């Protein structure tokens with residue numbers, strides 16, 4: 506049995522009365538999750554919609570609590586860190602993590618960044634040692650597989666694409682993934698939403714196909730999809 510952690514971050518719902526308003530990233534992620542659950546009904550499933558229910562932003566008191574040794578933490582400091590503790594526990598428990606994200610202003614939504622800020626925490630998800638020279642931070646978690654599902658209105662943010670320099674969503678998620686303990690990563694991308702043309706329809710259809718295939722392969726064996734990895738060994 507394994508645990509799937511599913512994080513959505515669009516402020517849009519997956520299902521709206523006007524289907525034109527449905528979140529594309531949530532729809533694609535749900536396709537992956539539905540196939541996973543069908544193949545692995547015994548697995549644990551944890552879901553958070555941080556787009557609709559955003560985690561608190563961290564504060565100066567939060568940082569103070571983080572850097573106070575456990576035995577000296579006050580009840581108030583423990584309370585401040587309780588959400589962070591819970592979110593970190595969910596990540597720690599996960600074997601496979603699905604993060605869906607829209608592109609907002611060329612990066613991730615503030616709500617998803619707030620989730621990462623609660624999770625990337627000293628002595629919980631990384632430790633810090635200056636004896637490591639120029640790279641003192643070291644992740645503490647490992648062994649997880651991450652599926653990133655993104656949707657954007659424009660296109661060409663990939664390496665060599667016409668907007669390569671403006672694409673801060675996937676690169677940021679890749680950088681942060683190591684603090685979630687990610688060893689293997691797959692990316693599913695939908696583009697062209699703002700054009701609403703055939704390119705958009707093809708992009709969504711392709712992303713949904715990819716989500717279905719990837720979920721089927723990974724559900725059977727995490728190694729089964731290794732030949733299709735777009736980004737591995739992060």
Ligand SMILES: Cc1cc2nc3c(=O)[nH]c(=O)nc-3n(C[C@H](O)[C@H](O)[C@H](O)COP(=O)(O)O)c2cc1C
Nearest residue numbers: 515528529530607608609610611656657658659698
């Ligand atoms: C506030 C906001 C900012 C956006 N910024 C960008 C952007 O910088 N680049 C882009 O390609 N699309 C941008 N878009 C378009 C979204 O990425 C696109 O609509 C995407 O499908 C949203 O994800 P969702 O369908 O899961 O809600 C933006 C949309 C919104 C609402």
